[in-house]
Amino acid sequence: MTIETGPIAQLQQQAIETPEQFWGQAASAIDWDSQWTALLDDQAAPLYRWFAGASLNTCYNAVDRHVENGRAEQVAIYYDSPVTGSAYAITYQELQHKVATLAGALQAQGVVAGDRVVIYMPMVPETVFAMLACARIGAVHSVVFGGFAAAELATRIDDAKPKLVLSASCGIEPGRVVPYKPLLDSALELAEHPVQGCLVLQRPECEAALQAGRDWDWYQVQQGVAPAPCVSVAATDPLYILYTSGTTGIPKGVVRDNGGHAVALAWSMKAIYDIDPGDVFWAASDVGWVVGHSYIVYGPLLVGASTVLYEGKPVGTPDPGAFWRVIEQYKVKSFFTAPTAIRAIKREDPNTEFLARYDLSSLTALFLAGERCDPDTLNWSADTLKVPVIDHWWQTETGWAICANLMGVAPLPVKAGSPALAVPGYQVSVLDEAGEPVAAGESGAIAIKLPLPPGTLPTLWQNDERFVQAYLSRYPGYYLTGDAGYQDEEGYLYIMSRIDDIINVAGHRLSTGRFEEVLATHPAVAEVAVIGVADKLKGQVPLGLVVLKSGVSLTEEALYQELIALVRQEIGPVAAFKLVSVVSKLPKTRSGKILRGTMRKMADRQEYAVPATIEDPDTLDLVQSALNRLGYGHAGATG
Numbered sequence: 001m002t003i004e005t006g007p008i009a010q011l012q013q014q015a016i017e018t019p020e021q022f023w024g025q026a027a028s029a030i031d032w033d034s035q036w037t038a039l040l041d042d043q044a045a046p047l048y049r050w051f052a053g054a055s056l057n058t059c060y061n062a063v064d065r066h067v068e069n070g071r072a073e074q075v076a077i078y079y080d081s082p083v084t085g086s087a088y089a090i091t092y093q094e095l096q097h098k099v100a101t102l103a104g105a106l107q108a109q110g111v112v113a114g115d116r117v118v119i120y121m122p123m124v125p126e127t128v129f130a131m132l133a134c135a136r137i138g139a140v141h142s143v144v145f146g147g148f149a150a151a152e153l154a155t156r157i158d159d160a161k162p163k164l165v166l167s168a169s170c171g172i173e174p175g176r177v178v179p180y181k182p183l184l185d186s187a188l189e190l191a192e193h194p195v196q197g198c199l200v201l202q203r204p205e206c207e208a209a210l211q212a213g214r215d216w217d218w219y220q221v222q223q224g225v226a227p228a229p230c231v232s233v234a235a236t237d238p239l240y241i242l243y244t245s246g247t248t249g250i251p252k253g254v255v256r257d258n259g260g261h262a263v264a265l266a267w268s269m270k271a272i273y274d275i276d277p278g279d280v281f282w283a284a285s286d287v288g289w290v291v292g293h294s295y296i297v298y299g300p301l302l303v304g305a306s307t308v309l310y311e312g313k314p315v316g317t318p319d320p321g322a323f324w325r326v327i328e329q330y331k332v333k334s335f336f337t338a339p340t341a342i343r344a345i346k347r348e349d350p351n352t353e354f355l356a357r358y359d360l361s362s363l364t365a366l367f368l369a370g371e372r373c374d375p376d377t378l379n380w381s382a383d384t385l386k387v388p389v390i391d392h393w394w395q396t397e398t399g400w401a402i403c404a405n406l407m408g409v410a411p412l413p414v415k416a417g418s419p420a421l422a423v424p425g426y427q428v429s430v431l432d433e434a435g436e437p438v439a440a441g442e443s444g445a446i447a448i449k450l451p452l453p454p455g456t457l458p459t460l461w462q463n464d465e466r467f468v469q470a471y472l473s474r475y476p477g478y479y480l481t482g483d484a485g486y487q488d489e490e491g492y493l494y495i496m497s498r499i500d501d502i503i504n505v506a507g508h509r510l511s512t513g514r515f516e517e518v519l520a521t522h523p524a525v526a527e528v529a530v531i532g533v534a535d536k537l538k539g540q541v542p543l544g545l546v547v548l549k550s551g552v553s554l555t556e557e558a559l560y561q562e563l564i565a566l567v568r569q570e571i572g573p574v575a576a577f578k579l580v581s582v583v584s585k586l587p588k589t590r591s592g593k594i595l596r597g598t599m600r601k602m603a604d605r606q607e608y609a610v611p612a613t614i615e616d617p618d619t620l621d622l623v624q625s626a627l628n629r630l631g632y633g634h635a636g637a638t639g
C-alpha cells in the first residue's frame, strides 16, 4: 500500500517556494505592532532573519490579547503538584496580573529591554510568570534546569551576563527537598560575572537565608509596584537564550527571537498538535528544557489554550497512574512526553491496572520526543491508550518539530521507529561524507537546507562564529543537525544516532565531553573516556572508563564513589552517572584517537570490527572485562 503524502508535499512545496504566502498567512495568527519590511532577510546569509523590521510583544500575544478577546476567565495554567500536594488553576486574567506585577518589579530593579535574566527555578507557576515578565519588558530570559549543579549554572551566568537571577528556595524531587539557594550562592561565587541581585521565591518546604543587599524576597519586591505594560520589541530581538550541550564542555547558548518563534509555535499548535483556542494541552517535561519553553509555556498560551504545569514524575508521585489521573482531571486533549516516561510507567504498570482506573476519553493523541522512540514503547502506548502515538523529532536549536505527523492537517499512517515526514519549512536531506544526498534506505548525516524556517535559532548568544563553525560549515548551504539516520522511499525519516559526543539520558541531552572534563580533574585520573550505553529505562546512560595515574592508594570501590560524587557535584544529579570502571589502557588508533565508537558497540552487544588502525588490540580485552564488571557485554568482533 502506498501512503498518500500529497497534501503534506503540497504544503512543503508552498513553504519553500512561496514563503511569503505560507509564513505570511501563519503570521496573521499573531498581533503585530508594526509589519515586517522583509519576511526573510537574507542579507547576512548564511545567517537569516525572519520578519525583519516588524515589532511585537510575545507576552502580549501569549497573555493580554486573550484577556481582551474574551478569554479572561478561561484557565491559562493548571498547576498540579503531587510532590507538594497542591493544585490550582490560573485564569488568563490572573496570569496577566501576576506577570505584569512581576514585570513591574523587574523594572523597579533596573531591568530594561535587552538585559538578561537567569531563571533557576522548579516547576512552579512563578517560573512561568518570570519568563513571561521578561518577555513583557523585552528582557531576555535564560532558564537553567534545576537538576544542574552550581558549576553548570555559573558557566551559563558567565555567558549570558544577567542583571538579575530569579530563583526559589528549593525544588522538590520525590522523597527529597533540593535546596536551590546553596547551589545559587556557590554558582555566584564561581562565576566571574557579578549579578546585581537575586529574587528568591520562598517555598514552605525549605526557607532560604537571604543575603542582605543582594537577595530579595520574591513577593516583597512586588509590593506596591505598578504593573508594567508590554514593551514593543523587534521581531528579531532575542526572547530567550537556552543553553544546550555541545560537543565540548562549554554549552551552546541557543538564541530564540520573538517574531519567528511566535509565528512558528502558533502554527505548530494547530498543524502538529491539533490544538485550538480553549483546548487543554499538556507537555510533561520541565521548563528548563526546550520542550518546556515551547510547549508548556509559549505554544499553548500563544493560541489561547490551557496548559498543564505538572510538578511530579510519571511514577512514584504517587504511582504509575499519575499521568492518566492528570489527563482525566483536566480533560487533556493532546499529551506530550518523552519515551522514557512511558517506559517507566510500562515497567511499573505492565498490565495497565492503574491506567484502567481513569477516563481518558478527552485524549486524542500522544506525542513523543526528546530521544529515539523504540518501536516497543510506541506500540505499547498505542495499544493501551488507543489513540495515535506520534513520534516527532526536534532539538533545542530548532525549538519545534523538524519531522512530525501533522495531526491538525492531514494525519499519515504511523510507522514505528520514524517521526514521519519533514514538517513544512524544513528541507531535510540525508548526506554522505562528500555532502551528496544518499539514496532512500541509505544512512548518512541528517542536514537541513538553509534557510531554516521561522522559530529556529538565528545564532548562538553573541557567538555567530561558533554558530557557523558548529552548524553551518560541515556542509555549506545546510544546517548540520548532529543526528544520523535514513529516509525511506516515502520520505519517512528514521533518526538512529548522533554523529557527535552527545548522549540522551532519560530525554536529557548531555555531552560526554563534559563528563570527561570533570572526571579528568580527579587527582587519581590520568586518562578517561565516557560513552553513552543503551539502557532499558533511560534510553542511554553514561559509562566511564578511567586510566589511573601511578601510585594511587585509593581502593577501586572508594575511587568509584568519589568519581560518581564528583560528576554529581559538578554536572548535577541529572547526569545520572553511576557506571565507572578502571582500565589499565584505553583502546586507541595509532594516531592516538580513543576508539569510543568501538567501545560503545561492545557495550551495546553489537557486532563490531576491530579497527585496522588500532594501536594495541589487547586493549579491547581490557575494555571487555571492565564492561563485564559493569554488567555490559559484547556480541563479538567481525573481520
Ligand code: COA
Pocket: 145, 146, 147, 148, 171, 173, 174, 178, 284, 285, 286, 289, 291, 313, 314, 315, 337, 338, 340, 341, 344, 369, 370, 505, 506, 507, 508, 572, 573, 574, 575, 576
Ligand atoms: N532538580 C533537582 N534534581 C533533579 C531534577 C530537578 N529538576 N530533575 C531530576 N533530578 C534528579 C533526580 O532526583 C535524580 O536524582 P537521584 O540520582 O538522587 O535519584 C536524578 O536527577 C536523575 O533524574 P531522572 O533522570 O529524572 O531519573 P529518575 O531515575 O529520577 O527518574 C524517570 C526516571 C524516567 C521517571 C524520569 O527520568 C522522567 O520522568 N523522565 C521523563 C523525561 C523528560 O520529561 N524529559 C524531558 C524532555 S521531553
Ligand code: AMP
Pocket: 244, 290, 368, 369, 370, 371, 372, 373, 391, 392, 393, 394, 395, 396, 397, 419, 481, 482, 483, 495, 496, 497, 498, 504, 507, 508, 509
Ligand atoms: P534536545 O536538544 O535536548 O531536545 O535534544 C535533541 C536531540 O534529541 C536530537 O538531536 C536527537 O538526537 C534526540 N531526539 C529528539 N527527539 C527525537 C526523536 N523523536 N527521535 C530520535 N531522536 C530524537
